[in-house]
Ligand SMILES: Nc1nc2c(c(=O)[nH]1)N[C@H]1C(S)=C(S)[C@@H](COP(=O)(O)OP(=O)(O)OC[C@H]3O[C@@H](n4cnc5c(=O)[nH]c(N)nc54)[C@H](O)[C@@H]3O)O[C@H]1N2
């Protein structure tokens with residue numbers, strides 16, 4: 001019999017701004033290759049090193065393919081196979097008992113960014129609202145960064161990433177483009193660089209991106225607002241500001257002028273650790289170049305003062321009138337294009353479902369499970385998330401998950417360190433096994449992901465899991481049982497002009513579509529800010545009335561505790577992982593080990609050399625790994641990737657064992673980077 005070979009269009013599910021369009025080759029029902037869709041204008045057929053191994057991940061012998069019930073102590077990872085019926089009966093009974101005894105609030109979902117397709121990501125919303133469960137609120141990815149920028153400029157996608165190719169001066173401010181946003185590098189920033197644009201990276205860590213830039217500005221963590229205020233000081237002092245733009249389209253320039261008077265470059269140099277001449281050069285070059293653009297994602301946000309940094313930086317383009325040019329201004333997320341045009345309300349049904357009785361912050365899972373919440377969380381449903389790796393204060397998270405009176409269900413593709421604590425692990429499909437609609441957060445493309453193969457084993461999609469659970473719980477609302485296609489059609493049900501001519505059928509045919517945006521996307525060239533005043537708000541009356549400094553401001557990061565003098569940055573420097581995904585799939589001959597980057601000055605006083613095993617520790621935990629001594633970080637700062645599975649680490653802990661679990665003051669975020677540690681050599685033997 002001839003082999004049947006077909007190609008199915010889809011898109012990458014990962015929480016990555018690129019959102020690659022892909023084609024899946026299917027031979028006799030088996031996916032044999034995932035290749036980049038060469039027609040996709042932004043991702044242009046090139047896949048990252050992770051996606052090249054997507055098929056290996058799908059067919060990994062470690063995939064969870066059947067429901068599993070715990071047989072050993074929590075955390076041990078001992079499970080036995082059970083039937084879906086047995087698992088669902090028990091899960092429904094336990095959930096109903098918890099609701100009857102302790103109320104709906106004793107149930108809590110915990111889901112995050114395992115997949116960012118809209119139907120699958122928000123699949124549980126309706127069911128948990130129907131149950132009256134505790135809501136998971138807040139965020140550790142983007143909300144603070146978004147909020148800070150929106151305080152100044154309003155909620156709006158102001159610069160399209162593709163247009164940045166026109167810029168002559170590109171400041172990659174706290175974003176590691178080469179690692180985290182590969183196509184933004186290869187399709188946009190590198191091209192601009194080849195055409196003579198100057199690329200500046202502002203990052204406390206000498207990342208791969210910093211290495212490829214024309215200039216690396218190695219700032220002290222948490223001091224970016226001071227740098228922005230200092231740049232504004234220089235721009236105004238040198239008379240490089242755009243008085244016409246300021247007069248017409250901004251609010252509060254006189255007050256801003258007073259504020260920045262307090263930030264001469266000498267003071268800013270002392271705060272940021274940068275040279276006075278560099279601060280002046282950066283300000284003057286940014287103001288003089290046209291188009292000049294600042295590119296940011298989320299890097300500096302996980303700090304108490306995170307939003308402040310984004311708010312202050314967001315003032316710069318209006319001061320210089322950078323928005324006037326195509327590709328000039330501040331380029332951040334494209335989420336508002338989709339929030340405005342798609343029918344996200346269908347994923348919540350706030351019109352018919354009650355408000356959740358209370359909320360728990362996503363960055364405080366450990367506190368919620370171990371603290372004195374009344375009622376306590378009794379049933380936890382984890383899906384599309386790996387909080388043991390991704391959430392701050394790993395040891396407290398584990399202490400909470402180990403509670404004997406907690407019933408935990410984890411819907412997963414792999415036995416993650418989180419799944420090890422589950423009473424039931426339920427098998428989840430991967431992107432090639434389910435249908436979804438994908439709205440990129442880093443480009444204006446909407447994509448339909450068609451299932452290419454049947455679910456492996458007994459795996460089910462997130463949507464299917466909640467349909468099954470709703471039935472077991474006896475709920476009758478028809479919308480709980482909508483098919484994936486129905487859900488996607490509802491999400492597309494909108495008469496917004498961005499979606500003109502974009503239908504389910506067209507997406508099915510074409511895979512990706514560009515939202516209908518004018519070719520010349522410069523929404524702020526002549527004002528049009530979506531702030532309360534309609535102007536760029538150097539001065540914000542909204543902040544003033546909330547008791548917050550109405551002007552861009554700098555708050556110094558907390559002082560390091562005496563026992564922990566080194567500031568830890570635990571970001572996404574491990575380029576072959578996507579958050580915690582792929583970290584478990586080491587390839588033969590290419591074993592990658594996490595290292596902690598430490599400056600020679602700090603290494604020498606501790607007698608540490610490259611390759612030596614060290615212990616990084618503070619009051620919350622400790623991580624053992626090898627040291628890499630060098631100039632990757634300045635004295636006083638150390639860096640390690642956060643993505644590693646603790647179970648594969650020398651002492652069973654990874655970076656978030658060290659991180660803080662307070663909240664940012666603005667934007668409902670985490671302060672995980674307000675973390676200080678010390679390091680010592682691991683004694684041999
Ligand atoms: N390969 C790979 N790609 C990814 C991911 C991944 O895990 N691996 N994750 C995806 C996800 S979920 C996201 S949200 C994006 C995030 O994309 P990015 O925002 O680009 O990535 P981060 O690593 O979070 O942070 C970027 C940089 O911020 C720097 N930083 C930390 N503190 C400060 C500070 O105070 N000031 C300044 N100026 N810089 C600071 C860090 O050193 C880091 O290099 O990446 C996505 N892409």
Ligand SMILES: Nc1nc2c(c(=O)[nH]1)N[C@H]1C(S)=C(S)[C@@H](COP(=O)(O)OP(=O)(O)OC[C@H]3O[C@@H](n4cnc5c(=O)[nH]c(N)nc54)[C@H](O)[C@@H]3O)O[C@H]1N2
Nearest residue numbers: 112113114115141384385386390411428570571579580642
């Ligand atoms: N210290 C530190 N902590 C951080 C960050 C940092 O830079 N530093 N970054 C933060 C950021 S930006 C993010 S986005 C978060 C990420 O936090 P998480 O969203 O928890 O990220 P992942 O580690 O990717 O875990 C997602 C899990 O979902 C599973 N999964 C994938 N697809 C599906 C699916 O379709 N269905 C189901 N049921 N499961 C699926 C995967 O196997 C994986 O185990 O981490 C945050 N934590």
Ligand SMILES: [Mo]
Nearest residue numbers: 015113140141
């Ligand atoms: Mo993220």
